[in-house]
Amino acid sequence: MTLDTIYSEADGRTHYATPDDSHEWRVGQQTVVHGDCLQILRALPDASIDVVVTSPPYNIGVAYRSYDDRRPRETYLEWLAEVGVEIARVLNDSGSLFLNVGSTCSDPWIAMDVAGTFRRSFTLQNNITWVKSVSVGENTFGHFKPINSRRFLNHNHESIFHFTKSGAVEVAQHSGLNVGNGTVNGPSRAGRRRSAMCQKPKFGLRFISMDFPTHCR
Numbered sequence: 138m139t140l141d142t143i144y145s146e147a148d149g150r151t152h153y154a155t156p157d158d159s160h161e162w163r164v165g166q167q168t169v170v171h172g173d174c175l176q177i178l179r180a181l182p183d184a185s186i187d188v189v190v191t192s193p194p195y196n197i198g199v200a201y202r203s204y205d206d207r208r209p210r211e212t213y214l215e216w217l218a219e220v221g222v223e224i225a226r227v228l229n230d231s232g233s234l235f236l237n238v239g240s241t242c243s244d245p246w247i248a249m250d251v252a253g254t255f256r257r258s259f260t261l262q263n264n265i266t267w268v269k270s271v272s273v274g275e276n277t278f279g280h281f282k283p284i285n286s287r288r289f290l291n292h293n294h295e296s297i298f299h300f301t302k303s304g305a306v307e308v309a310q311h312s313g314l315n316v317g318n319g320t321v322n323g324p325s326r327a328g329r330r331r332s333a334m335c336q337k338p339k340f341g342l343r344f345i346s347m348d349f350p351t352h353c354r
């Protein structure tokens with residue numbers, strides 16, 4: 138729910154956000170809420186959300202404008218544990234949480250540690266690997282970063298953990314959740330046909346995306 142910058146169609150300008158700068162506005166049919174995710178989650182009623190999609194900071198030292206992305210691992214995981222408890226509270230029993238986390242070559246445990254934190258509140262129903270590759274037109278070719286290490290293999294993926302409360306939530310087989318052989322960022326980045334993962338879901342859900350950040354009650 139916090140962005141460093143966000144473009145608003147309402148006034149056609151880019152807004153720069155700071156942590157204590159909390160507000161909301163409409164973009165089409167969506168309500169965009171900017172603010173600290175814990176504060177905003179705590180204001181939502183129990184079981185009021187069907188789907189949460191989020192990509193929290195990975196704690197890898199990215200130079201965000203308003204967030205320290207290199208905190209002690211325990212502090213970082215404790216913070217995400219609190220976020221997990223709040224997401225579990227606002228999500229209904231048949232809801233889904235899609236949690237995107239990346240790692241680095243030198244710290245490959247990050248995504249798994251974060252998943253372990255959410256395990257306290259959820260069941261891991263699906264473990265999706267987002268393979269990141271270079272795309273040309275509608276085809277994808279090879280890796281998106283050159284191999285420049287004598288000790289590490291290419292790190293060309295991130296994790297998308299699909300958490301649910303029961304582990305038995307039905308997934309709509311043709312809704313865009315089944316990716317097949319395509320890659321998430323291939324065709325869509327090229328501005329051509331959208332990949333399966335990027336297709337608009339066909340169901341009407343109360344949905345929060347905690348980093349894009351769309352929130353519909």
Ligand SMILES: C[S@@+](CC[C@H](N)C(=O)[O-])C[C@H]1O[C@@H](n2cnc3c(N)ncnc32)[C@H](O)[C@@H]1O
Nearest residue numbers: 138139140141172173174192193194195204348
């Ligand atoms: C890994 S990035 C996700 C970027 C996003 N997926 C995108 O494509 O723009 C993590 C984001 O979490 C935001 N963030 C950091 N602390 C936050 C907080 N307490 N509440 C909400 N968002 C926060 C950062 O500003 C950053 O934009």
